[in-house]
Every structure is written in structure tokens, then in C-alpha cells.
Amino acid sequence: MKVQMGVVKAVRNSVTASGEVAALWVTHRLEELRYADGAIYMEDGRTIIQGDVSSISRFIKRKQARYFGHFEL
Structure with a gap:
């Protein structure tokens, strides 16, 4: 679980930093939704x-x- 959240945060940081990137995240974990728009x-x-x-x-x-x-x- 800890590794998964690290990946979520890394993707979120990449999208935020670039401003020109979108990411589609497929998950079954509700706690990961807090990082989504x-x-x-x-x-x-x-x-x-x-x-x-x-x-x-x-x-x-x-x-x-x-x-x-x-x-x-």
C-alpha cells in the first residue's frame, strides 16, 4: 500500500508541475481518489x-x- 501511494503522489506531482500533462488513473482503492480532480x-x-x-x-x-x-x- 505504501508503495502504491508513492506512485500516486509521483504522478500527481508530475501533472501539477508540468501543467500540460493529464493522467488517467484506474483504481479500486478509494483512498487514492483524494488525489484526483x-x-x-x-x-x-x-x-x-x-x-x-x-x-x-x-x-x-x-x-x-x-x-x-x-x-x-
């Missing part, structure tokens, strides 16, 4: 929702809560 959530190769990071994070957390609500832990 925007996000797209996909299922089965289809875009379900796109927008700012806070909206996408809330959407995913609500979806996870519904999913985990089906289990008795």
Missing part, C-alpha cells in the same frame, strides 16, 4: 456516474453500505 465509477464496462471526487466517494460508500447490509456480521 474528478472520477468516473464504472460497472461491467459502463459508466454509472461521473463527477467530482466527493460525489463519487459518497456514491460508492452508499453502495457499499447497501451491499454489506445484506450480511450479518
Whole structure:
């Protein structure tokens, strides 16, 4: 995990420093979203929702809560 976040920060720094570079980051880790300017959530190769990071994070957390609500832990 620590190595992965180092890569995320390095990409973010490169994009910020250049001003002329864009990066597309594909991840399953919600904590990496805080480095993004925007996000797209996909299922089965289809875009379900796109927008700012806070909206996408809330959407995913609500979806996870519904999913985990089906289990008795």
C-alpha cells in the first residue's frame, strides 16, 4: 500500500508541475481518489456516474453500505 501511494503522489506531482500533462488513473482503492480532480465509477464496462471526487466517494460508500447490509456480521 505504501508503495502504491508513492506512485500516486509521483504522478500527481508530475501533472501539477508540468501543467500540460493529464493522467488517467484506474483504481479500486478509494483512498487514492483524494488525489484526483474528478472520477468516473464504472460497472461491467459502463459508466454509472461521473463527477467530482466527493460525489463519487459518497456514491460508492452508499453502495457499499447497501451491499454489506445484506450480511450479518
